[in-house]
Amino acid sequence: MQVLFKTNYDQDINYLVDRGERVRVLLALALALIAPLVVGGYFLSELTMFLVYIIAGLGLMVLVGFTGMVSFGHGAFLGIGAYTHSVLLGYGLPFFITLPAGALAAGLIGAALGRAASKMHGFYMAIATLAFAIVVETGIGAWEHVTGGHMGLSVPPMAAFGWEVTAGPLQYYLILALVVFCIWGVANLMRSPTGRAFVAVRDSETSARSLGLNIARTRIKAFFISAMLTGLAGGLLSHLVFYLSPESFGVNESLKLLLMVIVGGLGTITGAIFGAVFVSILPNLINLLQNFLPSSIAEAAGLEQLLFGAIISGFIMFEPEGLYGRWRKLRLFIETFPYYKRATFTRQKRYLKTERFR
Amino acid sequence: MSELEVNNLVVAFGGVKAINDVSFSVEPGEIYAVIGPNGAGKSTIFNAISRVYTPQFGSIRFQGQELLNCEAHEVVSAGIARTFQNIELFENATVLDNLLVGRASKVRTGALSEFFFTPRVRREEHEHRRKVEDILDLLDMQHHRYEKVADLSYGARKNVELARALCADPKLLLLDEPASGLNPEETADMSFWLKDIKEELGVTIVMVEHDMNLVGRIADRVLAIAGGEVLAVGNVTEVQSNPTVQAAYLGTDA
Numbered sequence: 264m265q266v267l268f269k270t271n272y273d274q275d276i277n278y279l280v281d282r283g284e285r286v287r288v289l290l291a292l293a294l295a296l297i298a299p300l301v302v303g304g305y306f307l308s309e310l311t312m313f314l315v316y317i318i319a320g321l322g323l324m325v326l327v328g329f330t331g332m333v334s335f336g337h338g339a340f341l342g343i344g345a346y347t348h349s350v351l352l353g354y355g356l357p358f359f360i361t362l363p364a365g366a367l368a369a370g371l372i373g374a375a376l377g378r379a380a381s382k383m384h385g386f387y388m389a390i391a392t393l394a395f396a397i398v399v400e401t402g403i404g405a406w407e408h409v410t411g412g413h414m415g416l417s418v419p420p421m422a423a424f425g426w427e428v429t430a431g432p433l434q435y436y437l438i439l440a441l442v443v444f445c446i447w448g449v450a451n452l453m454r455s456p457t458g459r460a461f462v463a464v465r466d467s468e469t470s471a472r473s474l475g476l477n478i479a480r481t482r483i484k485a486f487f488i489s490a491m492l493t494g495l496a497g498g499l500l501s502h503l504v505f506y507l508s509p510e511s512f513g514v515n516e517s518l519k520l521l522l523m524v525i526v527g528g529l530g531t532i533t534g535a536i537f538g539a540v541f542v543s544i545l546p547n548l549i550n551l552l553q554n555f556l557p558s559s560i561a562e563a564a565g566l567e568q569l570l571f572g573a574i575i576s577g578f579i580m581f582e583p584e585g586l587y588g589r590w591r592k593l594r595l596f597i598e599t600f601p602y603y604k605r606a607t608f609t610r611q612k613r614y615l616k617t618e619r620f621r
Numbered sequence: 622m623s624e625l626e627v628n629n630l631v632v633a634f635g636g637v638k639a640i641n642d643v644s645f646s647v648e649p650g651e652i653y654a655v656i657g658p659n660g661a662g663k664s665t666i667f668n669a670i671s672r673v674y675t676p677q678f679g680s681i682r683f684q685g686q687e688l689l690n691c692e693a694h695e696v697v698s699a700g701i702a703r704t705f706q707n708i709e710l711f712e713n714a715t716v717l718d719n720l721l722v723g724r725a726s727k728v729r730t731g732a733l734s735e736f737f738f739t740p741r742v743r744r745e746e747h748e749h750r751r752k753v754e755d756i757l758d759l760l761d762m763q764h765h766r767y768e769k770v771a772d773l774s775y776g777a778r779k780n781v782e783l784a785r786a787l788c789a790d791p792k793l794l795l796l797d798e799p800a801s802g803l804n805p806e807e808t809a810d811m812s813f814w815l816k817d818i819k820e821e822l823g824v825t826i827v828m829v830e831h832d833m834n835l836v837g838r839i840a841d842r843v844l845a846i847a848g849g850e851v852l853a854v855g856n857v858t859e860v861q862s863n864p865t866v867q868a869a870y871l872g873t874d875a
Contacts, residue, residue, distance in 0.1 A: 272750045275717070276743065448736045455735035455742055456721075456728040456749075459714075463722045466711035470782075473671055473705075474789060475697035475726030484732060530713065 276454060295439055299432035307435060308503065313543040314438045315499045318445050320523045320535035320542075322492030325449060327521070328529040329458065330485035331465030333385070336376070336392035337520045339399035340490045342512025343369040344497025346403060346410055349418045349507060357423030366495040373490020377483040396517050403509040415508040418501045430502070438499055445492060450532055452488070461485055493520075515568070522571055526578050528587025537586040545570075622685065624649040624825045625670075625793060630679035632665050632849075639665045640676070641849040647793075652819055652826045654840035656833070656860070658870055662849040663829040664706060667795050670827075671703050672696050683793065697726045702791035704782045706798045706829075712771045716781050719770060720756060723788030724749040756787045759821070760814055776807045783811075787818065794818070796828035800835050808832060812839050833861070845869070 267280060279285040299307055323337050348365035352358060380391045403410050410416055421428040428434050452458045463471040464481045472478055501507055519542060527538025549570060553561040560566070582589055596603045623646035632640040640662045647653045655663050668674045670681055672693040681688040683699055691699060702723075711719050727749070730742045757763050760780055770778060779799065786794055799815070800808045812835050818824050830836050836843060836857060843860040845852040847869035853860050860866055 272747055273743075275750070276746055451738040452732065452735055455738065455746065456725065456730060457732045457735050459718055459722050460725060462714055462718070463711050463725070466713055467709045469673075470705060470709035470711075470785075471722070471725075472673075472693045473697065473703050474723055474785070475694050476722075477692075477694045488732070 278450060292443075299435050307432070308430065309543060309547075311430075311435050311438055312500075312503050313539055314435070314442050315496050315503060316523065316539040316542055317442050317536055318499070319493050319496035319520055320527065320539050321445055321449055321532065322489045322494075322496065323520050323524050324527075324529075324532065324535040325452075325461070325492065326485055326489035327524050328531065328534065329453065329465065330461040330482060330489075332380075332482065332485065333389050333521075334392040334489075335389050335514065335517050335521065336394075336396035336399070337489075337493050338512045338514065338516030338518075339396045340369040340373055340493040341497035341500060341516060341520075342399060342403060342507075342509065343372055343490075344494030345418075345501040345507055345512065346416070346497075347494070348498035349416055349501050350409060352419045352422070358421045358428070359423055362495065362498045365498040366491045369494020369497065370487045370491030373494075374483050374487040376490075377486025378479075380486075381479040381482045393514065393517075396514050400509045400513045403512070410507075410509070413509060415506050417506050418504070421502050428502075434502065441495070441499070445495070446532060446536075449488075449492070453532070457484065518571065522575050524585075525575055526585050528585030529583075531587050533590075534585055534587040537590070541586065545574075623647060624684060625827065626680075626682040627666070627670070628680045628682075630666070630669060630681065631677045632662075632669050632674055633677050639849050640669065642679075643846065643849070643851055644679075645844050645851065645854060647825060647827055649825055650819065650823060651841040652815065652828070652839050654836045654843045654857075655827065655829045655846065656831070656836065656843060657846040657852075661847045661869075663846065664797055665849075666846075667703065667797055667827075667829065670696075670795060671701065697789050697791070700790075700792035701795060702786035702789040702793075703795035704779075704786050704797055704799065706801065708775075708778045708782055710770045710778060710781060710785070713769065715767050715769055716762070716765045716773070716784075717753065717767060719781055720753040720785050720788045721749055723785040724752065726789055752790070753788055756784045759787070759817060760784050776803050779803060779807075779811075780814075783814070787822070787824075791824060793825045793827065796826060796830075798829055798831065800830060800832045808835055811835070815839055833857075 267274070269275065274280050279288055298310055302310070319337070319341060322340070323334065326332050326334050326337075344365040347368040348358075348361045351361040351364055376392070376395055380388050383391055404413050406412070407414075421434070428437060453461075460471070460476050460481050463474070463476060464478055468478055471481075497512075504511065523538035523542045524535060525538075526541050527536065528534030546567070549567055553566070578585060584591075625647040627646070628644045630640050630643045631638065643662070643666065655666065657663050665674065669676050670688065672688065672691055672695075676689065683701060686699055688696060688699065688701075711722060714722075728745070730745055735742050757766060760783065762777070762780055762784065765773065765777060765781070770781060773781065779802065783796070783799060796815075800811050803811060815826060815828075816839055819826055828840075840857060842854065843857050844854050845860050845863070845866045852865045852869055853863040855863075
């Protein structure tokens with residue numbers, strides 16, 4: 264176990280001060296960079312999908328993990344981003360304008376939803392966002408002359424001035440660059456006052472307000488950033504699915520995103536990445552599983568949803584800190600072997616805390 | 622001019638008048654204690670000053686500024702910071718991060734520049750950090766800096782809350798039972814710190830406190846209330862010997 268001797272405030276501000284962490288991150292980056300040279304075709308497209316889900320998960324993490332607001336409607340932001348991007352692309356605008364436009368559209372609608380939901384908590388917010396997801400899905404379906412309705416909309420190629428980014432390594436690297444940019448930006452936010460304000464609002468609204476934070480504004484800000492990132496992911500996603508239909512951005516997609524951040528580990532950026540790994544592997548695993556199951560079960564409708572639900576409840580009950588929490592425990596186990604104590608991570612009972620102002 | 626002036630304050634919840642026509646004033650640089658039996662309305666006064674509650678009637682002036690025109694999150698910019706009776710900390714953050722949130726009212730950077738972490742953001746972070754370290758030194762809690770609040774003992778949490786309020790650079794501190802749940806040793810430390818805060822930082826302190834020993838040691842003046850009305854104002858011995866105060870606490874002969 265190494266002990267950091269800190270001599271400078273910057274050591275608390277900078278990233279990757281710890282050597283092991285630095286090595287791990289560089290390794291992951293190197294792996295991501297050489298991946299397209301090694302794998303191709305199906306796996307590359309799966310990897311690209313995984314990258315896109317990192318951005319979406321990061322977006323949802325800002326809201327659920329950092330600001331403590333649950334959203335059952337993030338699939339809708341994915342949809343808003345995807346449709347805005349694709350429709351504008353269809354008008355011949357270059358992708359580096361339509362992509363931010365899609366993100367901004369999602370962000371603004373997110374801010375409006377945040378404005379409406381800024382005074383809600385828990386169940387009420389869950390229901391409001393769920394209703395929002397349904398409204399957006401229905402809205403996209405009904406707005407036929409723009410979105411193509413339930414007939415769907417085929418996504419124009421990612422182009423700018425006659426130059427085209429086709430599926431493959433180039434697209435992969437472009438998305439990887441965006442992923443790195445988004446992770447960097449969110450990590451920056453979380454080490455500055457805005458990020459701390461998010462956490463403060465999550466943990467105690469009462470004292471956050473008494474310290475000068477405008478709760479409603481902070482929450483709207485979180486909604487805006489969260490929806491914007493998810494909208495960006497939606498725009499990128501559209502080039503991986505080629506064909507948009509309102510159903511693919513419904514409640515199911517929202518649940519998938521929520522599963523991702525919960526399984527990954529709420530409240531950490533790494534958790535969003537772990538969750539994305541999980542969600543990208545899960546469908547493949549389920550496919551594999553179906554080969555071994557008797558056909559009456561394997562072909563039963565809703566098997567995937569059942570497993571999704573079971574996994575979410577399993578994590579909430581047995582490992583609320585998600586895969587990231589597991590990973591931390593594993594690391595401590597190795598670092599302190601053979602002195603690891605399970606009790607290290609047992610939280611003591613909370614001290615008395617009431618909702619009343621006293 | 623008085624630092625804090627409360628005039629004819631009335632706070633009612635439906636038909637219940639929690640505070641009924643209370644007036645008092647706090648002079649700059651004094652430690653002013655508010656005492657009274659349970660349900661007397663002590664915390665309600667605090668919540669009215671920090672704008673969690675909106676009074677039905679009256680005025681609250683701080684350095685001549687009418688606080689009733691402020692929103693709850695604007696009170697701290699006026700120069701008033703507070704602590705809570707039931708600790709309200711950000712439990713999943715470190716002590717350092719908790720104290721940095723205490724600087725929230727001094728933040729001058731926006732989310733966009735923070736997203737890119739411009740040099741200016743870093744410079745301001747350093748400034749906030751320096752201020753936070755001063756407070757950590759003052760309250761002698763440097764060793765807790767990187768600990769998560771959830772891992773701290775009750776007494777240490779009380780101190781973190783006090784420190785966090787101080788990080789906002791207040792001119793007036795509202796302390797809601799700073800010594801409740803502390804052992805005698807911790808209470809003694811608290812009384813030294815409160816004196817330090819008053820003398821070194823020049824902060825005016827208004828506190829609700831049941832520990833009369835602590836009140837006797839540090840309070841310059843005491844306000845006794847019961848049933849939402851003022852019983853007595855004066856120094857500790859005056860208030861303690863006041864027959865109406867004694868009656869409120871001990872009851873009267875039948």
